[in-house]
Amino acid sequence: MAPSSIFAGALLAFYLATPGSAAAVQKVSSVSDAGAPLFTNEQLQLTEHILSTAAPNHTALFDFAKNSSLSVRSRNECKAYPGDAAWPSNFVWTLFDELLGGALIKTVPLAAACYSSWPEYDSDECDTITADWTDSNLHAADPASVMWPLFEGRTCLPTTNASASCTVGGYSSYAVNVSNVAQVQLAVNFARNANLRLVVKNTGHDFNGKSTGAGALGVWTHHLKDIDYIKNYKSRTYQGPAVKMGAGVQAHEIYEKANELGFTAVGGEGKTVGVAGGYVLGGGHSPMSSMYGLAADQVLALEVVLANGRFVTVTEETDPDLFWAIRGGGGGTFGIVTSVISRVHPKVGVTVSTFSFATSTNVSADTFWAGIRSYVERFPAYADAGTYAYFWVIATGTDSFEFLMNPFFATNHTLAEYNALVEPWYKDLADLGISITPNSTYYDNYYDAWMAGFPLETVASSVMMTGSRLFPRANWETTYSFNSTFDALRTTVTAGYALLAFNMKAELQDGYPSNSANPAFRNTLLHAITSTSWSSTANNTAIKDQMETFTNDVMGIWRATCPDAGAYMSESDILEPNFKEAFYGSNYARLWKLKQIYDPTFLFYAPTGVGSDNWVVNSEDGLPDQNGRLCRV
Structure with a gap:
């Protein structure tokens, strides 16, 4: 989105990070209770001071949750939807993009090049998209597309009929191309305060389309690719080799790094699966599982943005309940993970x-x-x-x-x-x-x-x-x-x-x-x-x-x-x-209790997720997809 001239002067005078990173950002210490330093992108965080300086007249839209704002809302409430009076104005979306440092993407369906009603129409590009449509790399590299369009609503598939209809449908309306923690915090705060549906995507592999949703704000973690090998990680219960992975790291990337450095990681069978995202948070079976268990079992620490917008370190020592819940309780349920530290194993033939x-x-x-x-x-x-x-x-x-x-x-x-x-x-x-x-x-x-x-x-x-x-x-x-x-x-x-x-x-x-x-x-x-x-x-x-x-x-x-x-x-x-x-x-019973503690307003909804039966998607086609308004049951 292009910067508005209304804000340009003020924002140029304001502290700016590197191009493409959030404007509302402050660099903090790299020290972490996880036992390994924060990645550089995790040191760039949102603070009340920076927020009050960056958007003094709109702090309420982007501020952290206070205790009162975490109270559960009316049971009849629906998430704000495009066209509603409550849907943020273009003015607000522009301000949000400025605070993000230009990282906001207005969703264009991946196959829009096949449709003459879209400015992106290009028959040659359509041919390319059509030829590559079943390639998982294509969808992983898009901010909103998911691997299984049935659960988006099939609203813009490749076609040879250029006059057919193509809509954004069940894809998120906007996505934040995340390059640092401050952007995740801003997205979480904005979605919670503006009552927007929020979805999280790295690759979009989940078979049920958990990283898509009509009218949603998407948090796209795909470019958080940092990998640090820790030869001698120490915690209360473990001492040995470990690896810290950004939330965007995929199986082929961690396996290649492991081969280079001489260790073996527990990750997915699929080449484009995002290892440090929904895969590990949902359990994650692996070609190494018969030897070492699930990917979730390997996790020693996580860096997470919670529903209140706060960035926290989650370990067995700092928060044993959340440490238990987030490792296997489902992606997009308790917070947005920016990195995980996992134990690794010796080289194996x-x-x-x-x-x-x-x-x-x-x-x-x-x-x-x-x-x-x-x-x-x-x-x-x-x-x-x-x-x-x-x-x-x-x-x-x-x-x-x-x-x-x-x-x-x-x-x-x-x-x-x-x-x-x-x-x-x-x-x-x-x-x-x-x-x-x-x-x-x-x-x-x-x-x-x-x-x-x-x-x-x-x-x-x-x-x-x-x-x-x-x-x-x-x-x-x-x-x-x-x-x-x-x-x-x-x-x-x-x-x-x-x-x-x-x-x-x-x-x-x-x-x-x-x-x-x-x-x-x-x-x-x-x-x-x-x-x-x-x-x-x-x-x-x-x-x-x-x-x-x-x-x-x-x-x-x-x-x-x-x-x-x-x-x-x-x-x-x-x-x-x-x-x-x-x-x-x-x-489930324990997960449900913890969900009400860590996310009482249900900012994080995912189909078949913990507490999802309290919500319903009124889908456009009557199928169990995400193309419709999300409302409380």
């Missing part, structure tokens, strides 16, 4: 193996499933060996199926050790007449293995939704429970629903402090995902019917095998029945 098999004239459907059963039976042994496998089982026709191991990721296993581990299964396959040609390679470091083993994520389908389940170890402990589990998986695939799954475990390691990650993770041996889809020409009623059938009937078969288990909130069904039990388990 990995054997990566890929192969496939399928039904054929020599392999019947029953024989195929006997080969799958032989594999699934061995999940406890494989997870206990510290390995992680990513595989698909898909129907290719009537009584026709294919299995894809893509890959078996055998951490801390040489090629010989891997072959010894899987030899009994391979023998079973051979005895069944199922031929495989494994492509197995040993890498002496995690980074090279990960780069070779996991493809770039394909995203952005607007004609599908997913559901998942964490199948517990107990399902392998009796013949009846195992048969029920295996039959449920076979029934799903036979009905035409693909199975994408991970054989892994994620136990909390001895000596690690407890956290609020879904207790179902601690018992799991299988994180399984499936999906449903519909025609691109289906109307909203048909889509809603398909979604509900999937949730109740298809996913219901899985839930019946382990009704007391749960699902991974970041890769889940947005219509999951009893989401509190499914995503949070026994932790």
Whole structure:
């Protein structure tokens, strides 16, 4: 946004930070209770003095919360929405942008280049956007776009019909391109005081669109990329190597740094996943989970902007309740994290193996499933060996199926050790007449293995939704429970629903402090995902019917095998029945109490988040997306 001449003179006379950083900013000491210095961007903070000097006539719009302003508002209240009398004027948005140092972005949908009604219309650019639409890097690099446009509202998809309609829809109306803490504080204070919906985005990976919302102010943390390696980090309960990561750091970035410096980090399987954002805050399963647990388990300290606008250090010593809640209780729930400090581990070798098999004239459907059963039976042994496998089982026709191991990721296993581990299964396959040609390679470091083993994520389908389940170890402990589990998986695939799954475990390691990650993770041996889809020409009623059938009937078969288990909130069904039990388990009651303490006005709302059932999005299309006004129930 261009600076207004009304403010130019005053602001030029005011203290300015470096270009692109917040104008309302004061540099503070780098000392932190986290046990590692603040990043430079974290030293640039908002203070009452700076605020009163920068915007003396509008302090109330951007000021920190006082106790009285944290009281819960009317239960009938909706968040301010574009077009409302309460929506901030252009004058106020301009002032906000000035205080931010020019970091405010008015949202333009990523595919606007395809639509003649937008100034950005450009057929060549549209072709580029269309070709790259399923590439996760494209959406991660945009301030408002998310990986799953279904949950934005499908309001501006790539098209060859330039005269079609394109609106901002469920994307945030504005986004702050964050380069320092002061900008996060300003955004939090402005959203709270102006009663705006607030969303937080790094990459937009969450399967349910938690980082989008119609009429929202977005906080885009994607460019907080600092990484500091701490050779000997010390806290009350831990001494050893650690890494401090900015909230914008992605998996490929921390893994590359780890390889350079000779350590191994616990991060996502996906290449563009934001490790220090919603991923770790929601738990975060990893190719290293069978060895070291969840990403949330590794966290030793966090730097956070709370709902009152204050920047705080959160550790087990400074705030044990928040330290417990924020590690696993969900992104966009208790505050905006600007950095995390996580323990790291020694360099590790990995054997990566890929192969496939399928039904054929020599392999019947029953024989195929006997080969799958032989594999699934061995999940406890494989997870206990510290390995992680990513595989698909898909129907290719009537009584026709294919299995894809893509890959078996055998951490801390040489090629010989891997072959010894899987030899009994391979023998079973051979005895069944199922031929495989494994492509197995040993890498002496995690980074090279990960780069070779996991493809770039394909995203952005607007004609599908997913559901998942964490199948517990107990399902392998009796013949009846195992048969029920295996039959449920076979029934799903036979009905035409693909199975994408991970054989892994994620136990909390001895000596690690407890956290609020879904207790179902601690018992799991299988994180399984499936999906449903519909025609691109289906109307909203048909889509809603398909979604509900999937949730109740298809996913219901899985839930019946382990009704007391749960699902991974970041890769889940947005219509999951009893989401509190499914995503949070026994932790929900405590999380709800803490939510009311740290965010009593519910500044931080996210679909399926703690307390989200107190709110409703009145979506434009009647689907469970974020394209509509957010109101209290």
